[in-house]
Amino acid sequence: MLDVYRPKDKAGVLPVIVSVHGGGWVYGDKERYQYYCMDLACRGFAVVNFTYRLAPEYKFPASLEDTNRVFAWVLDHAEEYGFDRTRIFGVGDSAGAHNLGLYAAVCTNPEYAAKYPFQPPERFVPTAVALNCGVYRAPVSEDEKDQSNLLMADLLPERGTKDEYEKISLVNYVTSQYPPVFLMTAAGDFLREQAPLLVEKLMEFEIPFVYRYYGSADRPLGHVFHCNIRLQEASRCNDEECDFFRSYC
Template sequence: MRVEWAKGDQARDAGLTTPAYIRRYNDIPYGDDRDWNALDVYRNRYKAGKLPVIMLIHGGGWVYGCKELYQYYGMELARRGFAVVNYSYRLAPEHPFPAQLQDTVAVAAWIMKHADEYGFDTNNVFAVGDSAGAHITGLFCAFLTDEGYRNQFAFQKPEGFRLRGVGMNCGVYGFEDHENDDGWVERNVLLGDLLSHPESPACREQIDVLHLVNRNFPPAYIMTCEGDFLKEQAPFLHSAYEKAGARSELHIFGSPEHPLYHVFHVTVQEAEGQKCNDEECAFFQGLIGRD
């Protein structure tokens, strides 16, 4: 998977360069693992002062990916007026869950600690995740809003940190079998890499976002598309939000006649991806300053 997926991502980004309007800070350590605990910060150099922040949580089936593969997508988000924190996290199977969640929490702590240095508005922090990254985003929301869930782990919530809103893009959220579920086989196979004991109901329950959503989850822009093999997961998450009394919007791009593809929005050269990113960032902008 790592070899084949890398070929596609490298082809997607061929010829792209850092735009002149972006100021970037590269390879900043945020944790103890020198191989994986590194992040970049992207800012629009024409936007002064403290900016709202987007944490960018990459996908890759929990076993693949790094910040370099999301840099151009991250800089597109920064163009829209955000300070983007794009980070790598430890991958399974070498680092099973909860390493990915622990690294995400460490990035949140880093943001709080370095807000003045990089111009972060810590009252307006958002997160975007796609595919497995959306799953990690959901677990991060549960960690931040549910003390009982948080107490299952040895690491702590960063003092003063909160998410104003999240973007959940082409994500995986639940692990039950459903009729006509094209993504069931792949995500359950990959659970064998993510979890130390994938056969354990307790371990699976600990990572099932659909059963963790609560009324205090941050507002969510939930996105999928025709052609996404995880398409049915987005309505499940939207329903879980509604049942919990939390706010979410469900957006489905493309059509049966003109399907798109899984995580199409990361391909910044295409109009549909730009439209999605515009709408998601506008959703975030609409949340700024609200309580």
């Protein structure tokens, strides 16, 4: 299930953003993201907003398979919807950032791609991605009742083995072919310690990236604050991400 948004005042071929929603891998859908995606479209992009299969009913990599299907759909329907096949971007937040980050690794790391039962479109790599308040190394706790462990048990087929944790940790699979990244977190983001882990890998492989840390002790800003388009800081973040994408157009 997906929706496409285009700015009313823009005809012809447009760069496209695929939005991968968050929700802890177990909830969320495109309806929750429609206004955020419309707001992105107002910045001059075609935006694809979709719902992927959720855990625990559908275990990993179902969400990754669905993400692949949507990018393939964009390529297959470019003429019909006015998508620029050479400028296909992705945004994701929280679990969606995890999903999108792994998908970019599948597209750029053949050894990693071989771990999955699906294949990305031939020679396709997202032009650039924006990863917001995401998970880039599997959250593991020694406390079996910790919320992150419970989420991993819902997500993963074997409920969180060492091999599964390794497989879903993006930091293990970044290569020099990884696409440019806009990476952000916030002072009040409970996942804020994840972003520096990815920064280290992007620097190691000399991947072009922008890292932003929004908010302060006085105004911390919360997890995925950028989706609240009424916030001034959300507008700033979304402007900066779209400006980053335009630099690759």
